Amino acid sequence: MRDNNRLQELYEKFQAGDRLALARIISLVENRSEGFETILHNIFPSTGRAHRVGITGPPGAGKSTLTSHIAKMFRAAGNTIGIIAVDPTSPFTGGAILGDRIRMSDIGLDSGVFIRSMATRGSLGGLAVATNEVGDVLDAFGKNIVIMETVGVGQSELDIVAAAETTIVVLVPESGDGIQTMKAGLMEIADIFVINKADREGASQLAREVEAVLAMRESPGGWTIPVLLTMAVKAEGIKEVVEAIERHKEHLKSSRLLEAKRKDRIRKRIRDIVNQRIESLIWQNEDIKRLVDEYLADSGESPDTPYTLADMVIKRLGIE
Amino acid sequence: MRDNNRLQELYEKFQAGDRLALARIISLVENRSEGFETILHNIFPSTGRAHRVGITGPPGAGKSTLTSHIAKMFRAAGNTIGIIAVDPTSPFTGGAILGDRIRMSDIGLDSGVFIRSMATRGSLGGLAVATNEVGDVLDAFGKNIVIMETVGVGQSELDIVAAAETTIVVLVPESGDGIQTMKAGLMEIADIFVINKADREGASQLAREVEAVLAMRESPGGWTIPVLLTMAVKAEGIKEVVEAIERHKEHLKSSRLLEAKRKDRIRKRIRDIVNQRIESLIWQNEDIKRLVDEYLADSGESPDTPYTLADMVIKRLGIE
Numbered sequence: 001m002r003d004n005n006r007l008q009e010l011y012e013k014f015q016a017g018d019r020l021a022l023a024r025i026i027s028l029v030e031n032r033s034e035g036f037e038t039i040l041h042n043i044f045p046s047t048g049r050a051h052r053v054g055i056t057g058p059p060g061a062g063k064s065t066l067t068s069h070i071a072k073m074f075r076a077a078g079n080t081i082g083i084i085a086v087d088p089t090s091p092f093t094g095g096a097i098l099g100d101r102i103r104m105s106d107i108g109l110d111s112g113v114f115i116r117s118m119a120t121r122g123s124l125g126g127l128a129v130a131t132n133e134v135g136d137v138l139d140a141f142g143k144n145i146v147i148m149e150t151v152g153v154g155q156s157e158l159d160i161v162a163a164a165e166t167t168i169v170v171l172v173p174e175s176g177d178g179i180q181t182m183k184a185g186l187m188e189i190a191d192i193f194v195i196n197k198a199d200r201e202g203a204s205q206l207a208r209e210v211e212a213v214l215a216m217r218e219s220p221g222g223w224t225i226p227v228l229l230t231m232a233v234k235a236e237g238i239k240e241v242v243e244a245i246e247r248h249k250e251h252l253k254s255s256r257l258l259e260a261k262r263k264d265r266i267r268k269r270i271r272d273i274v275n276q277r278i279e280s281l282i283w284q285n286e287d288i289k290r291l292v293d294e295y296l297a298d299s300g301e302s303p304d305t306p307y308t309l310a311d312m313v314i315k316r317l318g319i320e
Numbered sequence: 321m322r323d324n325n326r327l328q329e330l331y332e333k334f335q336a337g338d339r340l341a342l343a344r345i346i347s348l349v350e351n352r353s354e355g356f357e358t359i360l361h362n363i364f365p366s367t368g369r370a371h372r373v374g375i376t377g378p379p380g381a382g383k384s385t386l387t388s389h390i391a392k393m394f395r396a397a398g399n400t401i402g403i404i405a406v407d408p409t410s411p412f413t414g415g416a417i418l419g420d421r422i423r424m425s426d427i428g429l430d431s432g433v434f435i436r437s438m439a440t441r442g443s444l445g446g447l448a449v450a451t452n453e454v455g456d457v458l459d460a461f462g463k464n465i466v467i468m469e470t471v472g473v474g475q476s477e478l479d480i481v482a483a484a485e486t487t488i489v490v491l492v493p494e495s496g497d498g499i500q501t502m503k504a505g506l507m508e509i510a511d512i513f514v515i516n517k518a519d520r521e522g523a524s525q526l527a528r529e530v531e532a533v534l535a536m537r538e539s540p541g542g543w544t545i546p547v548l549l550t551m552a553v554k555a556e557g558i559k560e561v562v563e564a565i566e567r568h569k570e571h572l573k574s575s576r577l578l579e580a581k582r583k584d585r586i587r588k589r590i591r592d593i594v595n596q597r598i599e600s601l602i603w604q605n606e607d608i609k610r611l612v613d614e615y616l617a618d619s620g621e622s623p624d625t626p627y628t629l630a631d632m633v634i635k636r637l638g639i640e
Contacts, residue, residue: 267612279595292587305360307360310593
């Protein structure tokens with residue numbers, strides 16, 4: 001039981017710019033602890049000011065190094081930065097990710113930069129929901145650039161970056177058979193392509209192939225998706241990426257797409273909240289629990305299947 | 321509008337063992353086409369006979385080659401086999417997967433083996449739900465071994481194999497820093513570990529490390545998780561894997577864990593069906609659509625947030 005006064009105190013410290021309060025509120029949201037929705041409700045009017053950048057790509061593409069340099073350059077221009085580094089739910093890439101986090105730690109010492117690593121495997125409501133809510137928290141805290149970085153390996157991971165305003169897809173020459181590896185999903189979410197490790201063989205070939213595919217598609221809302229070459233470890237090509245983000249942001253504003261994107265995000269948020277609450281209401285209902293338990297107790301002899309049982313549960317709930 | 325008579329005819333052909341009807345019903349389920357729940361309801365009493373094997377691992381671990389050899393050996397022992405090869409929702413690995421499917425095609429010529437490739441990115445209800453329902457279809461068709469193979473890269477992909485009765489996690493020496501790469505999630509789902517490409521440097525080292533971690537944990541339900549070495553491309557070590565699957569199946573039966581696992585799966589299925597139906601009921605409700613649209617139309621001035629709006633939606637639905 002979290003005391004309401006303590007929550008209020010935490011919120012006041014957060015509003016006063018206390019970094020520890022920020023970290024605590026992020027944990028509250030990440031862990032779905034009691035009071036997290038109250039906090040999200042309270043901070044909501046202060047959101048919508050940060051520009052949200054999503055960065056994704058295959059493991060080993062150098063996303064964290066790139067993120068670190070992009071953050072530094074935005075910081076140098078007077079911005080404050082929030083970074084959410086989402087560990088993949090996959091257990092296979094743990095080691096590499098850990099290394100990345102350590103590499104990013106030098107910018108973490110700057111008080112204008114707040115880095116949060118998230119690994120919410122199995123969290124109620126899913127990774128994408130929690131990550132976007134943490135984005136709100138950083139936004140409301142006053143960070144004007146929020147970067148969400150994740151490995152593009154699964155549906156939920158791609159959902160995270162798809163919710164950003166500007167999404168960067170990072171590719172490397174060795175990440176596959178060039179154009180063969182490019183399926184529809186990736187093309188749909190990318191606002192900017194970055195070919196990292198540009199000194200390696202095949203980099204300019206890959207860039208040309210991506211450009212060729214892009215040329216065959218209609219540019220969404222009049223935005224021409226740039227394909228940029230970087231060498232993140234040497235901090236080369238970063239300026240062009242930051243400029244492309246700025247240009248994309250201006251494009252979204254002038255074309256009124258920014259407003260549409262934000263409304264879409266809010267609409268999705270409402271759906272997520274309602275779905276989560278309804279689900280917990282249903283499955284905590286004693287009547288319904290009993291119905292399911294009884295069915296499972298004599299399954300086999302029962303003429304019912306999960307499908308007829310679902311009908312019964314819905315009837316019991318009284319939703320037409 | 322799918323004609324009820326046509327659905328009935330399809331179902332009768334399916335029951336008579338028609339492979340084309342099987343393929344059509346799988347498509348129906350995968351695409352959530354009209355009538356899919358009726359079919360799933362009808363076949364449900366015929367399910368629960370197949371042993372479901374999940375195979376997962378990082379990209380390039382040789383999962384498809386391994387699956388193919390396991391299927392061949394089970395087939396040689398007189399079993400009939402269904403294989404569901406789930407393409408990752410990630411667009412980064414497209415090329416490699418395609419290659420795997422081609423390699424698997426020789427066993428596809430055997431009429432006792434049915435292979436289905438699934439790539440349901442964005443499908444309503446999610447990949448794991450649809451994959452398990454396709455598992456039901458293969459089970460009801462009379463396949464007594466159903467193998468579900470997927471890259472272990474994201475939450476939804478791991479959910480697929482976690483629903484199997486026997487889950488095999490495939491690792492390769494080069495897949496990371498050995499023990500460093502092993503996070504909790506993987507240990508929790510594995511019933512059998514396979515170290516593939518056992519001729520490569522580091523294979524026995526990796527096996528020892530996995531065994532060391534396993535030794536520190538309590539074995540779930542008295543099952544000792546084996547760590548097996550294979551060279552799938554040379555079909556070496558397959559017999560030991562098949563024997564381990566058989567042993568695990570016997571263990572599940574004798575310890576009554578099989579029944580518990582199947583009940584868990586049915587319970588989860590009921591939840592998934594209800595959640596999906598409720599969600600579509602809510603968001604097709606005109607009243608609720610209007611409520612959300614009105615909020616979004618003057619968002620900014622409105623004192624409401626997505627959180628208060630969610631309260632209003634739930635009140636409107638009349639769920640206590």
